[in-house]
Amino acid sequence: MKNEEISYNTKKALSEALKQAMKHKPFQKITVSELIQACHVNRKTFYYHFADIYALLKWTFEQEAIGVVRSFDLIVDYEEAITFIMDYIEENEYLINCAYDSIGRDELKHFFYADFWALVVSIIEQTERMTRTRLEPDYKEFLSQFYMEAIAGMMINWIKEREHRDRQVVIRYIADTIRYSLLGILRSKGNQTTGK
Template sequence: MKYEITSLNTKKLFAEALKKIILQKSFSKVTVSELIRECGVNRKTFYYHFSDVYDLLKWTLEQEAIDVVKNFDLIVDYEEAILFVIEYIKVNNKFLNNIYDSLGRDELKRFFYTDFVGIVEIIIGKAEEETHKKLTDNFKKFLAAFYTEAIAGTLVERITHQDQQSKEELVTYISTVFRSSLTSVVREFPNSLDSLNYKSDT
């Protein structure tokens, strides 16, 4: 247990160093040498915890935002979870914008997507329980990708255009979509694809 705490603290040390450096230069120009110098450790320590600077960035975003969101009851606490992410984007806006400038929109969206897809899958599972409906695996994957793509795109858009809506408006928009549509989609999905009576084009 003591080792795990020490390892986590070391990772957090690197994460803070990364954020500090990115505020001064683009992410693409950050080097491992800078990070170990900032943290006062050797190169071996860095590579024990991370494969490269990109890996450190991914861990930083997950640790500070995504993993915290996973602690919410996402059926009950939609708005609190969404508000947390929006607030995180606001507080870390310069940091995230510098990443955006270095990696581009699609790459930054991928960071949000990778972890939010798991969160959305949890919500879909709870919607199945509420509606006493069992979806096919393929449809669950489709549904998770559909909603996650929308969320990830919205969050990235928030990084570069914070003045489009107030955070209260954005929370209302996203939570309304989830509350009103997801349960209905799950409930309306047919028990058998045969019932859709699709006719193939000839």
Template sequence: MKNEEISLQTKKKLAQSLKKAMEKKPLSKVTVSELIKDCNINRNTFYYHFSDIYDLLKWMFEQDAIEVIKKIDLLVDAEEAFRFVADYVDDNRHIINCAYDSMGHEETKRFFYSDFIGVMQSVIENGVRQLKLNVSSEFKSLLADFYTEALAGSMLNWLKQREKYDKEEFIQDLLFICQNSIPYLLKKRAD
């Protein structure tokens, strides 16, 4: 086995161990000692791969984001993408809440941003094509960034207040907002 493969396996084992530990206690209470014990590796191996637990958490979220983005790229429309991300958030809510409590709103929101930016760019490009409009790339980029920020923030707010907002209703409301406002804005900005 190549060194890169061994390194990746070690990182994945540490990430799994971190997820397991975060199910039992806050991130601030998780120690390197318990992670290395769970993975049966030494302390030097941990620090060879990561500078600290937050570095491991960041790597773990980046890997999850890569997997989420790969799957989103295969989805046909915005509803599927919103549903996929809402399901991911729902399935991983405890870990995301732990990260939120440790890293704060803005850092956690960046994770969702990377998931949604491609979706929003695709939705906007499809809208331009379907409406047969000519819209500047600068405005399309601004619009994608604006909606991505809004969606990422909304997703985090939903996560923190899930009991107040049914997932299906949340998804349908997001779709309603996007499907009604994006075409309007594109038409208003068309050349």
């Protein structure tokens, strides 16, 4: 077995141990000691792979949800990508709720920020290519932050209000809002530069 495969398997085992622990106790009460004991590895091995338990949780989310979403064609598959995220949330309700209850809304958003930021920038850049329009760098950064905050905020709201909000309606609203507002912004900018 190659070193990369051994490393990945170790990370995956630690991730599974964390998920199991989160079924029974708050995130902040989970210790490195119990995770390494469950995986039969030593402390040095844990810290070789992760700076702390927060880094392990972030890696878990990245592997199980965000990494998959990156593979979607986000111009074509908005709704499919959002559906996948919602499926992941439902299947891992205990994990998300434990993280939410233990570290809070803002910190949970922070876990996803860098990765969702890259996704949102990708959506904007694909739409720029499609409309043959370029946004000023400052405005593109503003728009990326705007959409990132909106998507993350709406997903976290949905986590806590699922029983009262129709999932398909939320998916459609998020997808339509991004699609049409972004196309409108870029078409408007394109018309400004061509003098139409």
